[in-house]
Structures are given as C-alpha cells and as structure tokens.
Amino acid sequence: MLEVRDLRKSFSGFVATSDVSFSVRRKQILAVIGPNGAGKSTLFNLITGHLAPDRGEVLLEGRDITGASPHRICRMGMGRSFQRTNIFSRLTVYENVQASLIAHQGRGLNMWRRSDAQLRDKTEAMLQSLGLADECDTVAGELSHGGQKQVELAIALAGEPRVLLLDEPTAGMSAQETGEVIRLLDRIVEERELTLLFTEHDMDVVFSIAHVVAVLHQGRIVANGAPEEVRRDALVRSIYLGGGMH
Ligand SMILES: Nc1ncnc2c1ncn2[C@@H]1O[C@H](COP(=O)(O)OP(=O)(O)OP(=O)(O)O)[C@@H](O)[C@H]1O
Numbered sequence: 001m002l003e004v005r006d007l008r009k010s011f012s013g014f015v016a017t018s019d020v021s022f023s024v025r026r027k028q029i030l031a032v033i034g035p036n037g038a039g040k041s042t043l044f045n046l047i048t049g050h051l052a053p054d055r056g057e058v059l060l061e062g063r064d065i066t067g068a069s070p071h072r073i074c075r076m077g078m079g080r081s082f083q084r085t086n087i088f089s090r091l092t093v094y095e096n097v098q099a100s101l102i103a104h105q106g107r108g109l110n111m112w113r114r115s116d117a118q119l120r121d122k123t124e125a126m127l128q129s130l131g132l133a134d135e136c137d138t139v140a141g142e143l144s145h146g147g148q149k150q151v152e153l154a155i156a157l158a159g160e161p162r163v164l165l166l167d168e169p170t171a172g173m174s175a176q177e178t179g180e181v182i183r184l185l186d187r188i189v190e191e192r193e194l195t196l197l198f199t200e201h202d203m204d205v206v207f208s209i210a211h212v213v214a215v216l217h218q219g220r221i222v223a224n225g226a227p228e229e230v231r232r233d234a235l236v237r238s239i240y241l242g243g244g245m246h
C-alpha cells in the first residue's frame with residue numbers, strides 16, 4: 001500500500017530524516033515511535049507532501065508520489081491528522097464535517113436539492129460513526145481536546161482515504177478519552193479497510209493496536225517489526241531507558 005525508500009531530509013544542515021525505508025501492507029496498522037525530536041512528524045510530512053525530501057521516494061500503491069502537493073496526495077487516497085489539531089474552531093462540529101465532505105466532493109455551494117439531502121445524510125452518518133452526533137451543534141473550538149481530535153479524524157475520513165496517517169492521535173487526552181479513541185480507531189480501520197500509520201508516545205496505545213512498530217531515533221529507523229519483537233529489542237530498550245517502554 002505504501003512504500004518509503006531511502007528518504008532523507010535535512011534542515012539547514014541538521015539531518016532530521018536519514019535513510020528511512022519501510023513498507024506498509026494493505027489494512028496494516030503501523031506505529032511509528034521514538035523520543036521527542038526523533039523525526040516522526042517530519043517523516044509524516046515527507047510522506048504526505050507537506051515537506052519535500054532531499055532524496056528518496058514515496059510510493060502509494062506502487063505510484064511514485066514523491067514531491068507531489070499535499071492536495072494531490074490527499075486526492076490519491078491519503079488522509080492525515082496533525083500533531084497540533086487542525087479544525088475550523090469557530091464552526092460547529094456539523095459544519096466542520098459538512099465542509100470537508102463538500103471540499104472532497106469538489107462541489108460549490110450551489111447544490112441541487114437531492115444532493116443537498118445526500119450531503120446531509122453523509123454528514124450525519126459520519127457524525128454517528130465517530131460518536132459525534134450529540135455534539136453536532138457544538139462550536140468545535142469549545143469541545144474537549146479529545147473531541148477536537150475526533151472532529152479532525154472525521155475531516156480526514158471525509159476524503160475517504162485508503163491510507164491514514166495520524167500524528168499523535170491521543171496526545172493530551174485523559175486515559176478514558178485515549179481508550180475511547182483507540183477503540184474508535186480500531187473499529188474505523190476495520191470497517192473502512194484502512195491502512196493506518198500513527199505516531200504515539202503512549203506505549204499502552206501502541207501495543208494495544210499496532211500490527212507493526214517502527215522505531216525512529218535521530219532520524220533513522222533503528223527497529224521495525226512485530227510489537228513483541230520491538231519491545232524486546234536491546235537498542236530500543238536503551239533508547240527508551242527510563243522513558244516509558246515497559
Ligand atoms: N522546519 C524545521 N526546521 C528546522 N528543524 C526542524 C524543522 N522541523 C523539524 N525540525 C527538527 O527536526 C527534528 C525532528 O523533528 P520532528 O518534529 O519530526 O520530531 P518528532 O519525532 O515528531 O518529535 P515529537 O515527539 O516531539 O513530536 C527535531 O530536532 C526538530 O527540531
């Protein structure tokens with residue numbers, strides 16, 4: 001589904017991504033972990049076209065998407081969320097979801113009645129599916145952090161992606177909110193047959209849903225494999241010493 005080959009990115013001489021290669025199969029869930037500054041967000045930005053790599057390639061279902069614009073990559077079936085939540089905070093939850101559905105359908109505001117109804121149905125179905133139906137009239141900026149992350153997920157899903165990249169989907173959430181988001185992600189991935197890549201600091205989250213774990217350290221992948229294998233890896237343990245890998 002997704003392949004990254006020998007990706008490299010430096011910022012004025014500082015190498016943030018170095019020789020990164022890996023691939024993700026269809027319907028697989030890959031967790032990208034690593035300490036702060038390891039290069040996780042940079043890697044995601046390189047994959048989604050928000051940053052251009054110095055060298056290397058990104059292939060989506062075998063097609064070279066390296067250097068394509070985020071917009072084009074999104075249209076090709078890749079959705080994402082950001083480490084800092086990116087929603088329309090002054091619009092209601094309903095309006096957020098509806099606006100993103102309209103954007104992805106490439107329609108303007110002059111909709112004829114039937115598609116109006118279809119759009120309403122689609123918006124309501126999305127809200128329902130993400131557990132946001134009760135919050136549809138709430139101004140998005142007034143939701144809890146977890147709620148805002150859920151809206152962001154709805155926005156990403158509006159484009160009906162086949163691959164989804166989520167940068168710290170549970171950051172700043174309470175344990176209860178985290179649990180809810182994990183269950184939600186698990187279900188959405190299954191229902192929509194998604195391939196999911198996510199970054200995460202909470203190891204409980206990582207080991208509860210990831211099929212594969214890739215560990216980044218100083219811009220390089222130092223381990224990549226089944227969660228239990230990675231958990232036992234001596235180098236990974238030394239990187240995380242005292243830092244939450246149990
Ligand atoms: N636009 C930029 N210009 C200069 N340096 C950058 C830029 N973006 C990232 N960096 C640097 O690259 C390194 C990797 O950053 P990145 O944000 O990818 O790490 P991360 O693994 O996502 O960290 P965190 O867990 O804190 O989110 C850091 O040292 C960061 O300061």
Ligand SMILES: [Mg+2]
Pocket residue numbers: 040041042083167
């Ligand atoms: Mg980051």
